[in-house]
Amino acid sequence: MSAPSHHPAIDVHAHVAVPTADALLEGQPGLAQQRGVDAASLGAASLQLNLRQIAEIGPKLTDAGLRLASMDAARVDVQAVSAAPVPHLWTDRDLAIRYTAASNASVAAFCAQQPDRLLPIATVSLQHPDLAVGQLESAVRDHAVRGVQISTSAGPGRELDDPSLADFWAAAEELGTAVLIHPWGCTLGERLDAYYLFNTVGNPTETALALSRIVFSGLLERHPRLRIWSAHGGGYLASYVVRADHAWAARVDARTTEQPPSELLRRTWVDSLVYTPEQLRHLVTVMGPTQVTLGSDYPFDMGVEDPVDRLEAAGFDAATTDAIRGGNAARLLELDA
Template structure:
């Protein structure tokens, strides 16, 4: 199978990783003295618990190289059989930042992503960010990211700010602008808001992240956002969280309760237009994800370079026993539908043990 490239030529089937991150060290001096930063970090330590907080300090320190070094990134991509990678900044919450600082944080972050990807435009495409806690600013930042920096979309958290969910009317102009610009919107938790109930065993991440994503997608579905904006491109990290595994309950509520029948179509139909990544770890989980959302909505994702990610996305895809057409779609075809034309590059070999 062939796909169109930016220059109008075609390339053979590619493998595309849509979930990978970049560290932006230039942000540290910018926010070092901000009072909101100290409060944010104190909240995260309480939510993580002492053991996980200590572990993360050591682990994240070891990731400084992989998060910023181009050669390490490309080597990891080659080992994984990944041809093109969508790169977004490390998901950190700056929802506490007032507008002037938030504008600077976003500018520095987006420029860093664009500059990193420009080093290998045949292998990397950039995903920006916006200060969603300031909706009018976020609209300008989204347009700038796409039209001025050439980024393919933006990464947001599962809420705009405390008390401002993604279905809040204040964000209407942001969603409209994303649809108009053809910008993909990547929903990725910037931490967990469930507090100290998850302060042991790294439940902050293992339970918290999937819950955050399921909550965000549920609000999007029941709010009718996708009916109002049928061309909106949304994709979610970590397989969409817990929601794809229990869509039947949301559909049941939509069927039997008037307060939940807020849309023309049930939640499962709404979410059949949302993309998710394949980061569900097991062959069974991936088969179920494809069955729940459809083979056209699942993309590869590694969460590079974090320890909750995977280094062998192609092998895991092949192990799921999906039909050849679905494998082709998940491996790269769906990424093209989500992000648009991808760089022209020579596909890397399939990892040892896999089949092409």
């Protein structure tokens, strides 16, 4: 039995709908094209189930009262709230400016209903790197966001280690803003069009790829104060980073950093959304007890309703349980104890 916690329970992975922002995308050719790509990757059965699910959980994505009741039932004290992932990297500069401003304002207004329990996470238009820097600065200044959510790439042909994003990473480090990496599907496309592989294989694959490019690029060595967090336990990378370490040791083309990949990965944070006690214990072994935070993925069906219960079921010592329950997230988001 774990000792009583000294930290509030902080769930870093939870979402809210931003209908005002999403309405700006309706009728745009880029949205129709994106929906076509997603439909082909999901497959007909998963697409129909997703549409039904969104209709069912809609109130949970918009009603603060329902959210707070769910948090109370889960023994979660605080949520970091980000917009429900909607691919918008196709937007042009004008639409990107309007969409991002509306999304950040919506998330901030939602969290303002209960500011001691709901913390806003921003969105930026990473496909326009110069805009992203200004958007991040504005979100911190105007909405007091605790972090920024990005996807696993900055659009076609631009990975997260692309030199054009150097100013964004520098700004995130300088502002002290945590960068939360959250995937949407996978670029493997129609190979994932059955059995919901779009999510079960696609999401962790995309996260592993994004983190691998970040690690091998030297980004974390160039920006030692940069705080990067990734959803779903960091995808597949945390389960098999030893292969990356072997490549780093065996091949000159992979020896791109002073520290091996596993050491650099341990400079990042991940959430606890790996479902079983055994997998969570492995994740903590790989990442270290200071780098794992609670994550529920509220209110989606691939999330969990009992992140604190699952943490306690892993049987960690009291200090580790307390850190994962809230202490690590407090450091990640620079929260006043």
